[in-house]
Amino acid sequence: xxxxxxxxxxxxxxxxxxxxxxxxxxSGDLSVYWYQQSLDQGLQFLIQYYxxxxxxxxxxxxxxxxxxFPDLHSELNLSSLELGxxxxxFCASSAATGTSVTDTQYFGPGTRLTVL
Amino acid sequence: xxxxxxxxxxxxxxxxxxxxxxxxxxxxFNGLFWYQQHAGEAPTFLSYNVLDGLEEKGRFSSFLxxxxxxxxxxxxxxxxxxxxxxxxxxxxxxxxQLIWGAGTKLIIKP
Numbered sequence: 440x441x442x443x444x445x446x447x448x449x450x451x452x453x454x455x456x457x458x459x460x461x462x463x464x465x466s467g468d469l470s471v472y473w474y475q476q477s478l479d480q481g482l483q484f485l486i487q488y489y490x491x492x493x494x495x496x497x498x499x500x501x502x503x504x505x506x507x508f509p510d511l512h513s514e515l516n517l518s519s520l521e522l523g524x525x526x527x528x529f530c531a532s533s534a535a536t537g538t539s540v541t542d543t544q545y546f547g548p549g550t551r552l553t554v555l
Numbered sequence: 556x557x558x559x560x561x562x563x564x565x566x567x568x569x570x571x572x573x574x575x576x577x578x579x580x581x582x583x584f585n586g587l588f589w590y591q592q593h594a595g596e597a598p599t600f601l602s603y604n605v606l607d608g609l610e611e612k613g614r615f616s617s618f619l620x621x622x623x624x625x626x627x628x629x630x631x632x633x634x635x636x637x638x639x640x641x642x643x644x645x646x647x648x649x650x651x652q653l654i655w656g657a658g659t660k661l662i663i664k665p
Binding site for chain 1: 588595597598599652655656657
């Protein structure tokens with residue numbers, strides 16, 4: 440158990456809909472990262488937040504947005520869902536901004552999103 | 556551009572030793588990570604190298620050569636539970652983000 444929690448574990452929805460995925464980082468971690476992993480594909484970095492502020496952006500679609508709240512939990516919002524958005528969405532957390540060379544990301548169990 | 560290469564799939568026998576290679580070309584280097592990921596599960600941290608040489612952690616060891624842009628993960632005394640994907644990730648110094656390889660799927664046969 441990494442200490443990172445994600446809810447829900449599974450989500451089934453229809454095209455065009457909007458969903459919210461939630462992540463709570465490990466106690467004391469200030470950074471949260473979101474990743475997408477489609478079936479048999481590699482991890483695609485979406486976005487990073489550090490202490491409530493957006494720190495870095497990866498290949499995140501305009502239909503997707505995220506935020507990190509004062510209690511450091513984070514939410515990833517996916518809207519106008521398409522069939523191709525079906526994937527595992529992982530949240531990871533780390534202690535710092537990522538600028539420490541020893542800063543390690545620890546992953547939550549993921550949310551499996553199925554768009555029908 | 557930034558690139559990480561790993562073999563797509565490898566097969567090994569239970570009890571044997573396997574070496575999974577990772578080569579990288581990135582804008583700068585601030586460490587290399589290995590993660591294990593079982594199918595449908597979260598990646599779990601295995602090892603971290605920032606200096607050249609071998610880091611040993613039980614049955615798993617990781618090696619780094621910064622001049623060659625090369626790392627390997629060595630798994631000894633293979634067990635069936637080691638069947639998983641192994642992900643190599645490099646922290647570049649351009650923005651300190653991790654650049655991920657596509658992963659190597661390791662299949663262990665009895």
